[in-house]
Each structure stands twice: as structure tokens, then as C-alpha cells.
Amino acid sequence: MKHLVSIKDLNIDSAISLLASSQELALVNQRQVKKLPTLRGKTVVNLFYENSTRTRISFEIAAKRLSADVINFDASTSSLSKGESLKDTALTLEALGADVIVMRHPMSGAAQRLASSDWIRGSVINAGDGSHEHPTQALLDALTMQQRLDLGSNFKGLKVLIVGDILHSRVARSNIFLLKLLGAEVSVAGPETLVPIEISKLGVTVHHDFDQALADQPNVVMMLRVQAERMSKDLFPSASSYVKFWSLGGHRLAGLGPEVVIMHPGPMNRGFEISAEAADDPRSAVLQQVTNGLAVRMAVLQTTLSGGN
Amino acid sequence: MPIILKNLTLADGSRSDIRIEGDTIVEMGTISGSGIDCDSLIGLPGFVDPHTHLREPGFEASETVLSGSRAAAAGGYTAVCAMANTLPVADTAEIVDAVLDAGAEAGYCQVQPIGAVTNDLAGKQLSEISQMHQSRANVKMFSDDGICVSDPALMQEALAQVKVFGGVIAQHAQDPERTQGAQMNAGALAIELGLTGWPRLAEEDIIARDALLAEQTGARLHICHLTTAGGVEVVRWAKQRGITITAEVTPHHLLLTEELVRSYDPVYKVNPPLRTDADTKALIAGVLDGTIDVLGTDHAPHSAEKKEAEWGHAAFGMLGLETAASILHQVLAGTGSLTWQLFEQLISSRPAALTGLSDHGQLAVGRKANITVFNPHEDLAASTISQSLSSNNPYAGMVFKGRVQHTLYNGIFTVRDQKLQELK
Amino acid sequence: MTDRTVLSELDILRALKRIAHEILEANSGPENLLIVGIPTRGAPLAERISKILKEIEPGHSFESGVLDITLYRDDQDAASRQLGHTSIPVSGVHDKTVVLVDDVLFSGRTIRAALDALTEFGRPRQVKLAVLVDRGHRELPIRPDFVGKNLPTAISEHVAVNLVEIDGVDQVVISE
Ligand SMILES: [Zn+2]
Secondary structure (H helix, E strand, O other): OOOEOOHHHOOHHHHHHHHHHHHHHHHHOOOOOOOOOOOOOOEEEEEEOOOOHHHHHHHHHHHHHOOOEEEEEEOOOOHHHOOOOHHHHHHHHHHOOOOEEEEEEOOOOHHHHHHHOOOOOOEEEEEEEOOOEOHHHHHHHHHHHHHHHOOOOOOOOOEEEEEOOOOOOHHHHHHHHHHHHHOOEEEEEOOOOOOOHHHHHHOOEEEOOHHHHHHOOOOEEEEOOOOHHHOOOOOOOOHHHHHHHHOEOHHHHHHOOOOOEEEOOOOOOEOOOEOHHHHHOOOEOHHHHHHHHHHHHHHHHHHHHOOOO | OOEEEEEEEEOOOOEEEEEEEOOEEEEEEOOOOOOEEOOOOEEEEOEEEEEEOOOOOOOOOOOOHHHHHHHHHHOOEEEEEEOOOOOOOOOOHHHHHHHHHHHHHHOOOEEEEOEOOEHHHOOOOEOOHHHHHHOOOOOOEEOOOOOOOOOHHHHHHHHHHHHOOOOEEEEOOOOOHHHOOOOEEOOHHHHHHOOOEEOOHHHHHHHHHHHHHHHHHOOEEEEOOOOOHHHHHHHHHHHHOOOOEEEEEOHHHHHOOHHHHHHOOHHHOOOOOOOOHHHHHHHHHHHHOOOOOEEOOOEOOOOHHHHOOOOOOOOOOEOOOOOHHHHHHHHHHHHOOOOHHHHHHHHHHHHHHHHOOOOOOOOOOOOEOOEEEEEEEEEEEHHHOOOOOOOOOOOOOOEEEEEEEEEEEOOEEEEEOOEEOOOO | OOEEEEEOHHHHHHHHHHHHHHHHHHOOOOOOEEEEEOOOOHHHHHHHHHHHHHHHOOOOOOEEEEOOOHHHOOOOOOOOOOOOOOEOOOOOOOOOEEEEEEEEEOOOHHHHHHHHHHHOOOOOOEEEEEEEEEOOOOOOOOOOOEEEEEOOOOOOOEEEEEOHHHHOOOEEEEEO
16 A cells, blocks of 8 residues: 555455454554654655644654654745645655655645646655545554444444534545444434435435434544634524534433443543533543544555555 | 639539639639549538637636637638637726737637627626727627626616717627526426526526517627527517527537436537527428528636536536538538528628628638638548547537538638648 | 374474473573563464473473563564563563464564563573574574474475364474
8 A cells, every 4th residue: 555545445344354454453552662663764754735733743753753854844934835736845754754754734635636746756655635534543443442332343333423524524535444444334414504315425324303313322433623604604503503413422422321332532622512511421432542642543545655656 | 822712612612723822812613723622522611600608818728719729710701700718707908908909810710809898708888899809809709608798777878878989799698697607508308407407488588588689779689509499580580670680609509408417427518508499390491591691609618626426516508610501511411402502691601790700701813712611522520629628528420421521711722632731 | 285293192292392401401400590482373382382491390490481572573564463562570570581483484573573662671691592483584683593394395385283282183294
């Protein structure tokens, strides 16, 4: 696997294999000595066109644990990239010897564009492109589900509910693609403007009522972050009605079974899409997701950089 | 020295030779003496493109009148209509005359300027429509193409103005409100790819509105680049109602679908967007039943840096002139209902009538020798096209049935034996 | 392509028994031994050796482990590998005699990586190496302490160790 730009780059075998590698690395991360020599001499560039300190740090620690040299190129503020095209930035990074470019970009398809161009020889890892995909997030979510629910490689019968702005969420898309690939059942819930009915063509069940969606007894409830910048647009309900209809807390939290896993890709808007109570509930896997993010990103780096590319 | 084309098959199936003296066809039928053998080749009036972007003035890195006319000639065209979205915009008599002169200077085909409907394409006030009509360029077709004339009052006024001299408004049907930030056809694939969708309704209801405005004013309305099954139905309805409406389709909307967007390769980014397989089928049906009148290339060259970018940053548009005839031939042949008469109507006689180019669109003694000889037996590898300054060719890797053998513009070979000629 | 079976099921059993005896002999007894297999086929071999040791010294429990070396290889570019599982007993490696077990000893690079990987778990008193087959062609100054069979090979030949646990059959095959 040279690049990871989309969950569609994976088949069931490579997905299970990546999850297995991630699980091993999660164990390695619990050891005293956390540095591995695997990527000695390799250069990983974090090319971020959007601010995301969390994701950037996660990739940075992952690369450093594997002994890679890491360069952070914050293209959203860097004067180096002002007005420069993606092509020229890529050519520059290639000339500097980047072995992997980890890219976060506000436009859908940017990672694929870079990966399929002849501007670079190295690998591309998509750290989020527009509303399209965020594949490492989906992998770390799947790893968390495996661990919490003791799934092994069998996701059949697992029911996952994703709640919020599905239309604009790359986390939702990557999760839908991966979970469907692994054999899980996925349903989505949110207001009609943010969960258009055509989403059902992705192979998911669509709900426009959170309580009805919960009545199906999902094993996992994944809450998506509300993007504040979208709140101004008329497709979004008012803040108070969003909390009333789409927040996880109160009676909805109380109604969840003891084995249900609550997930959130972070950063959370406490008291908004998720109540503080739900975020801190023992059923919440939020911090485990963060920890697993590291293992998954190490596995992805190791996999893209090995294999005679 | 006269040129004699021997043994041509004409669109009606008859056989004929053609003798050309100077810039004129002087004899047809069986002509004694030797000439250029055209046995099993199709003799057609020179092709006419009602919809070309030549990019000059203003964007000469992408295309010039000269390079664009060379591409046109290579594609069998003897006349092209140059859209107004240049810099400055072709919204005055001076600018349209300058484009006309640049076309004459290049000499590869007639370059007929299209005038802007509104000043600077801003959609606020009408341009100098009658002055452009009265200029040397004698503009009869007006369009803000690239942008929709979305204000209905303005559109109605524009139709009323061109009605006076029998002109036509060519509308780029796209409701700007509902296509803000739109990147591709709206639907399940746009959702899957995380790209903002371009609703088909935002095209269709503009067509319906303008058809009613055309009916009201009695003026001629032309709809540029139809892309949806619904749009074909609206035009069909309007024609049945007796409205003076014509419709155009591009080669790419006949052939390509939104599935190509999966690659996120901006070479497939075009306005209006590629639609679905069902839409291409409806467009082809519209071509066959006469709902769609003409083929327009919407040849839209862009320099490399405008396409070597993220999908969202890249410019809309694709090359079309050099491949259009071959694609039309392949598409019509694919339906099993190819007739050379329909082919000729779509690519020559109807666009000539639409745009008022009276020296084109008909093969007859006494008329200007604007002739394209088409070879249906040889293939065109799309990757070999080379005349445009730009390379945003979406067909690379594809091979089409049929290609242009010779093009004669005003009695001069611009293409001979499939080779573009260097004119002095 | 000609296949030549060089060790049968019985040959393998004998070789492992002999290795087990030699380990005990070299260690002057069963104390402080940790048998660690290198995946893929070193792991079941290490388990088998532990079992034989138990048969020889029934009163004693022998610890074994698995050490994946993927992350320590010096040829990351060469092939894409899924990480294997690593499990070292909770008592660790400190002050123990660790016997690394692998199926075939060839260039020595795997063992070099294993020595690195082992370091992360502590400081063994000594590390020994047991292999079922030593086929020669070393690229590093590494030598085995216990060998099932020395098998001179041409560099172009391929040595395949098949084990029941993974391949359904016990045999060692050389192919060209
Ligand atoms: Zn247009």
C-alpha cells in the first residue's frame, strides 16, 4: 500500500491486517521504551492546509516513535506557501526528500490529486480532505470498537449509529466506507438538511429522529462534532433546537445499554452535541480513540513506507 | 489552379465531384479530369461551431485566436463563434471587431464574435447590443456564457432587443443561487465524494423560464450545452408549443459521465457538469428526434496551472474542437441511426443558420468553398490532438471512429490528408 | 523447478529433541531459561522446544515467548509486512538466558533485528540462538548455538520450512 487517501484503497484483508498491526502497536505503546527504529532515515512531512493541532500532533508522535524525521509544514499560515500552488509546494517537498506527505486539506479530493500526480515520488496519507474522507480516523474508530466489544476481525452484526452533520463530515464518510467493508451495519441520524436521503445510497439506514435511531439498539453511538462555522447557514437548526433533538445526554444517555460504546472524533463541544455527562461516562471511549489514533497512524506510516515502493 | 475533389459521397448519399476555383464552388456532379480522390469519403459543408472560447483578448496563455482557429481547422471547422468572456469582455463594437480582424488575420476559419448580453458579464445592464450588431462583425448572437443571465427582467429586455434584427440570445442556463460553490452533478456520487452538488433543476427551470420569455417576446432563444434529461424535455415541450428555441449539446455531455469525477482529476471539471448515464441517453435521444439542434464544442482551453490543482481550485472547461466531429460520429454510429444528413445538420447547416453564417452550412455551386471531407474509416487517437495551446483534453487514451481528412476554408486547404496546413 | 525434501517429520522431531538436550546441557540445567520464537515459524518451533524441555524435566515449567521483529528490520523498503504479535512473559527477560528460535538462518539480518527488539524488554544474562536449518550465506557476524541441520545451499535455492501448526505438514523442502 503506497498511499492511504481513501478507505477505498483498502480491501477487507488489508483493512483487517492494518487493524491487527495497529493493535500490536497499541501494545508496543504501552511498553517502557517507546521508540522503534523502523523508519530511521525517513522524512515525514505534515502538510496542513487546515489547522488541526490534534491530528497533526498525533501523526507527529507516531512518526517520531518510529524514528522518522518529522517536518511540520503549516500551509494555512506559512509565508512559504502564500499563493503557492499545491503542485509547487509538492515539488518543493519532493526536492527536500519527503518520503511521506501527510496532508490535511479543506478541499475534497486534494489527497487523491496529490497521490495520483507525478509531482512526488513519496507516499501520501490523507489526514482529512474537505468533506470527503479521514481514513485514519475511521481505522482508529474501528480499532476502538474491536477493543471495547472484543470483536476480533468479525464486525458482522455490529450496529453503529453516526449522529450529526453527515453531509459535510469526512469522519462519517470514512467510517461508513470502512464499517461497511468490515461487514457492520451502519445507520446515520441528523436533521434532513444535514442528512439528505440520498445518503442511503452509501448503504446506510437514514434516521431523522435520534430517539427512533436509538430504539434500534446500536452497539456504538458515534457523535459528530458540530462545525461552528456551519451554524450561520440556514441548513442548520438553531443551537437550542440542535441540543434538544440531536445531543447525546439526559434521557438518551440514561436509555443506553451498559455495553454501548459512545464515541466522538474530537474535539468535543461539551454541552452541545454531547453532554459533559456522556463525555465522561464509563461507556465513552473518547480517550481510547485518541490513544488508538497513535497506534493506527504508526501502522499506516509503517505500511505505506514498507513494501518496495 | 482549380481544385477538383473526386468521387465524394455527399450527405444525401449521392456521389459527386466538386470543382473549386478561387474561393468558390464552381461545379458539382461528374467532372472530367483528374483530381484528389475522395472515394469512400464523405463530402460535407464545412463545420460550424456555435460555441467556442478562444480566450483572446486577455488569456493568451490558454489560447489565441490563431491557435484556436488552427484547432478548429484541424477539427474540420470552417467557422467558429467566439464567446464573449474574454478580458476585456466582448461587450462593445470595438472589441468584437478586433476579434473579427484577428480571425481574418489568422486565416484558418471564419471567426464570428459573439457579443456579451450584459456589460462586463455582470448581469446588471445590457451591453451595446445594437452597436455590436451594426459593427463590421455584424453580431447576431449574444451570450454571457460562463455566466447565466439570471435576472428575468434583463433577459426579457435582451430578447426584445435582439428581436428587432432577428438576433438570438444564447443562454448559459444555471441559476447562480442554487449552484454556489457547485463542483459536480448533484446526487449520490457528489455526496460520496464530498463535493458540492449542482442540481439539475438549477439548469432546467432557467430553460423553462427563458422559453416562456422567448414566447412572450417572440424572440429567438438558444440554449447552450443542454446536460439533463429534464432539460431535453423542457426544450421538447417548448418546441411543441411553437416557441422559437434551439438547443445545443456538447460532445463531452454526449459521451462522458460524472463517474469520471471519482478520479478528482480536474480535466473532468466542466461547467455545466458531467451528468449521469441516463442523461447522456436522453441527450442522444434528443439529438435523434430533433429536440437538440446543434453540436457546440464549448471548447474551453485552460493553461496547465489552472488544471494542475486541487479539484476545488481548478478551472471549469475542456478542449473540444479537434475531437468533436469524431465523437459525434462515434456517438451517432453507436445508436445505429447514423445518417450523414443528421450529422451534417448537427455540425454544419443548423449551426450556420443559427448564427447567421451564410457562407457556411451548404454545398452548392456558386457558394463559398467551405468544405470538410470526413473519413469514417480511420480512427482518431484523442491523445494526438495538438493545435490548442492548452492540454486539458479529457479524452486522452480514447480512440474515436472517424476523422477529418480535408478541410477547405474559402477554397484553401487548411487540412489536407489529415495534416494541418501552414498558411503564409 | 525441482523440490527436494531434506527433512521429514521424523527428522524435525529428532532435531528439536537434540536441540532441547543441548540447551539444557549448555545451561547446566533448567533454571532461568526463556525460549523466544521469531514469527512466523520460529514461534511454533519455540513452543515445541519448550514442550520437549518439559518432557525432559517434568518437574519444571519452562517459559516461552514470541518476538516480532518487523519494526526492527533494516529492509523496510523491501516488503510490506503485517506486524506479528509479540508476547514476552511478565517476568521479563532480565538476567535470563534467552534462546531465540527461528526456522532458517540465512543472512543473519533477522537475528540482528531480533537482538534489537529484545533489548527493549531489558537485559538478558545471555542470548543464544537455535535454528532448525542453517543454510549459510551469512551477511553479518552471527552464528547459531544450536542447529537442527546444517544445509549447504546455493544462493539461488529456496529453503521452505513447513510446520503442522501453519502449513499442515512437517517438512523442510529445497527448491530451485
Ligand atoms: Zn456555458
